[in-house]
Each structure stands twice: as structure tokens, then as C-alpha cells.
Amino acid sequence: MKIIIVGCGKVGTTLAEQLNREQHDITLIDRDPDVLLSVSDSIDVMCITGNGAIYQVQMEAGIQDADLLIATTNSDELNMLCCLIAKKAGNCHTIARIRNPEYSAEINYIREELNLSLAINPELAAAQEIARLLRFPNAIKIEPFAKGRIELLKFLIPKESILDQMKVMDVVNKLKSNVLICAVERGEDVVIPDGNFEMRTGDKISFIASHADLAEFFQKAGIENNTVNRAMFVGGGKLTYYLTKLLSDTKLKITIIERDAGRCRELSELLPNVMIIHGDGSDQQLLLEEGICRTEAFASLTGFDEENIMLSLYAASRSKAKLITKVNKIAFENVINSLNLGSVIYPKMLTADIILQYVRAMQNSMGSNVETLYKIVADKAEALEFRVKKDDPLLGIPLEHMKLKDNLLVACINRNGMIITPRGKDTLEAGDTVIIVTTHTGLNDLKDILR
Structure with a gap:
């Protein structure tokens, strides 16, 4: 597919790398020529310097022939304008990154009026993942x-x-x-x-x-899944706000520590049932006074990776709390995964994965049959959900007779809502969705699971 990405920040660059790896034709638009030069050195993409919301710039990028435009700049308004122009100029699918909580209540209206294919909010997506983790604290x-x-x-x-x-x-x-x-x-x-x-x-x-x-x-297995009753969040940004709102229907007692006095006042008005503490979250004495030793969940959600990592390591030394660490930079993933940081949340990576799922779904309508895709380990293992079609050559063949690729597992069959844990005698039927787990990245069709 021909895909145009506006905005060459962490999300845009991560997307360009992953989509390029899957053989898509990528064009990047950004105002900073140095950033584009840096990306083009490592990825084979076409680069256009300019404002992605300008009609002429989009025409130069080939919007008339594009299948999809993804706007991931730091400005919600600019992203929406880029998509609006792309829709008029090229009539392609459009995805906008929209982060401001003020828009979140009206996101369905915005999507309909601007005819967006997808509106993605990195902080909300991260908050939803953290909320799931707090329901099952043993999970990473x-x-x-x-x-x-x-x-x-x-x-x-x-x-x-x-x-x-x-x-x-x-x-x-x-x-x-x-x-x-x-x-x-x-x-x-x-x-x-x-x-x-x-x-x-x-x-x-x-x-x-x-x-x-x-x-x-x-x-x-004798593993206690302790219910979380008390949680401490350091950092009062958008992610913390969304997370606290998602947890508002639970009995969880939440303490938020935020160093900006103005933001504390805002949060006090927005979240009247939450304890808001004005102070430096990296102050050990403050953390002890606010009960870090007794808390059952601790999330370091500031805007600084180094501070988040140090806070989680300190929390691990002082408590048995469920740890959640927000990290923006993806470059040092191997080092970060070797530390005791509990569940590491990458909002940028989550955003890229959700958009990648949508691209796979678009391919689905163009011949591929991937329904959903999740990275188990970045660039090392994937879980993919395929839909089995009526004319699929694998229909009716017992799994034990299929010559599957090495390092590939048929993990689950969903047959009209009935979940089947596959064994050797099981077969695939038309209409099933089947989950494949593999270290072979970039599978596009169910037939690709065979040697």
C-alpha cells in the first residue's frame, strides 16, 4: 500500500520502520529537513520537507494515489487538518493522533464529521493497558x-x-x-x-x-493474584488523568503526586475523589510519608524516562507493589527489560501497534486476512489473528497433518464464540478466527504458516 506519514517524531519514525519492513511504499512529511535526513539514512522512504496540512505539499507527496495518510505531529489540530485535506484531495483512509482530553469526550463526533478512519490517543491507549494490568496484577x-x-x-x-x-x-x-x-x-x-x-x-x-x-x-499454579486496593501514581499528566477516570468505577484508593501546583489544582477539580499531593515524586521522604511501603500498585508516569525508572527501582526496594513504568524512548528496550521495573508501558509503541493493526485490517479488505496483530516481544515474536475464508486450502485438514513452519504455534480457534484450545485432531472451518503465535514476523495470509 502507498502510505503517507505526516510528522517524523518517535511515533512517525517507529511506524515508518515497521511499515517499511512489511513492504509498504512510505512517504514522510516533516518541516525539519535534518530529522528527515536522519530517518532516510536508516529507512528506504521518500521524504518531503514542508507543512503536511498544505494542499500543495500533500500533492507533492502523491496524496491522489495514496491508500492511507497518518498524521502524528505534536498538534491535534494540525493532525485533524492534515486528514481533512487528505480526504478532499485524495479520498484515502486517514488516521489522526488526537491527545487532548478536551477532545476525548467528542471523539466520535470528530471522527464522523472529519470522516476519520481512526482517531488514536497514545495516553488513553496506555491508560487502558494499565487498567487491565491492575485487574490482573501478576501479569506483565x-x-x-x-x-x-x-x-x-x-x-x-x-x-x-x-x-x-x-x-x-x-x-x-x-x-x-x-x-x-x-x-x-x-x-x-x-x-x-x-x-x-x-x-x-x-x-x-x-x-x-x-x-x-x-x-x-x-x-x-499457587500464584496469588492479589487484588489491588491502594495505588500511588507519580506524575499528573494526561495518562494519569485518563487512567484515574478509567478506574473511577472501582473501589481503588488512588494517590497522585505532582510537582506542578497549577496542575494539582486542575486535577483536584477534575478528580474530586482522588488524593492529590503537591510535591516532588522523587523525594524519598515524601514517598515514605505517603505510604509507598504499604501501596499495592505503584506507577511512575512522569515525562522523564530516567526518573520513572529510578522511581520504580526504589518502589521495588521498599514494597511488594505491582510496578508500572512509563518509558518513551524505545532505543534501550533490552536494558530496560533486564531491570525490575514490573510492566513497562511504551505509549509510542502502543500507538504504532494500534495503527499497524489498522493497516493490517486494510490489507485484509485488499486480500490479506489478518484480523489483529500484537507484538509479544518487539521484532521477535507476534501473535496474529486470521479469519479462515471459504476457499482456504487449509480447510478440514487436521492440524497434525499440516506442515507448519518451525517456531510457529496454532494457539487458539474461535468458532462462533466457542473457544477451542487446538489439539492435533482439530481442523479449521470457514468463518473461524485462528490465533497464530510465531517468531516469523510479517505473515500476511493463513497460508504463510506452512513451510
């Missing part, structure tokens, strides 16, 4: 599949766990638990395990299960 990451009927959940095997040195096949045989372990991270390695794979303490395990089976698995 939770992704919904099959329209929310099942979830892909990642967690760390704790010390002295019954899962230590247990074979994957014994999760079903001994624990009698209906979950499917589909990926294991050990250090920098990612493995799609077979039944004889032996799990160890410290492994990060990704598995697929329904809501009921999730809770039952943790119970049988």
Missing part, C-alpha cells in the same frame, strides 16, 4: 483477542513456583489447566515451546486463555 502484559473473549497474558515465573522445572505438557496433564503456553522469554531468547520444553524461575511466559481459565490457572 495483557492483550485481548477474539473480541475480548480470550486474552494473551504474559507473567514472570516467581521463585519457588510449582512451574519451575515443569514441562509445558504437564500444565494440562498435572495441573489440569486449560491454558496454552505459546511463548517463553529467557534472557534475550524467545522460544515457541513444544510439550517437552522445561520452564524455569525467571522465565517470562506468554499464554492464551479465557477469563475464567486465567484465574483458575493462577490458583492451581
